[in-house]
Amino acid sequence: MNLPEPTIIEELSPERIYQEIKDIYASYNPDFKEIADLETTPEAKTFQAFSYREFHLRQRINDVFKSYLIEYAEGVTLHHLGAFYGLSPTTGESDERFKKRLKLAIAGRSAAGPKERYKALCLDADVRVRDVNVWSSALDPTVNIAVLSSDPGGIASQDLLDTVATYIDHPERRVTSDEFKVSSAVKKVVNVTLSVQLEEFARNSAGEELEANLRAAWDAEDLLGLDLTRAWLIRNAMGNGINNVKVEQPFADVVAEPNEAIGLGTINVIISGRGR
CATH class of the missing domain: 1.20.890 (cAMP-dependent Protein Kinase, Chain A)
Incomplete structure (x- = not known):
């Protein structure tokens, strides 16, 4: 928002x-x-x-x-805001992860739950949980939970999956009628090629910096079930010395299943010239 x-x-x-x-x-x-x-x-x-x-x-x-609003709070101030909602950061948890967990916990208390509540509980279960997607279908009421790990590659170990499943299935936390299926997220790697035009007086390094900026922007997203669209690539590549972007690859938007997290593979940046 x-x-x-x-x-x-x-x-x-x-x-x-x-x-x-x-x-x-x-x-x-x-x-x-x-x-x-x-x-x-x-x-x-x-x-x-x-x-x-x-x-x-x-x-x-x-x-x-x-600094007293969740979106801007950090450190001790953020911890006090969390305490108001009965939450505290876990060992090794960053402010950004705690902030995400706190927002989910707040949303999960409303009638809009329990999706947000179960996402919040999964993040509560273990600091290794980077992201979670929760869904079910009309034909099968089982609550499906895909876990994206913070470990390299994003694949959740069986130990982590067992920890999450045990935590959310506790009688004090689960909705009585819910049955869970907890599984690891699937990582789908997509290679990207961009043809970019630099601004007239942009630094020569602007193209080289684009790869790092794109990876950082994508990693900051909630990746599970998130489509990688050509529009997203163009929007996040613009600026910082770049005034025009053409996506050469992928040729179309890449759709992610609910249990899939798209990762950026190689990012090839082609400089097509300069202009205003």
Whole structure:
């Protein structure tokens, strides 16, 4: 969900704050109006200092406010937010993973569960669980759970699958009528070839940096059951010195099954020139 940056107090430019201070001062000191536009007077220097101090103070207030929202929280503040919902980070768990687990736990408490609840429980079960997909069909009410491991390759070991299955099947956690099938996710590797045009004055390294940027952006996604679309590749390749992208490979969108996680194989970047 793309939301605007949250603020608790309006952020004003130093110039606007400076002008407002001058206007207030001039309203009480009519003689000041004659020299109000001079920037070398003692009053101007004082007003400039106060305007920049207020500018940074407003930014700081908004930064502190944001730090108490889950999306922006980190460290101890995030742990306190988790404690409010009865959760705490596990050993070795990153802030981003704990944040993901916390959001799922909150969503799983609503009537929209238990899909989000079971995803949250699977992440609770073991820090090695990187991602989870939960689904069932009308013909078979069994709750299917695919586990993507944080281990290299993403394949969940039998030990990890057993840990997850035991944890979610506990009488205090499961819905009485649910039956589970816990299995490892399947990794599907897709090679990518992009033809890109650099901006007129872009660094020569812009094309070389694209591969690392694409891999980082894809790894940040919830990969299980996520299709790799040509539109995603174009959207995430644009910018940072690149102004046009043509996807040479894959030739069509790659569809992922619910238990599949697509991995990026080789990424071949072809520089087709420069332009505006």
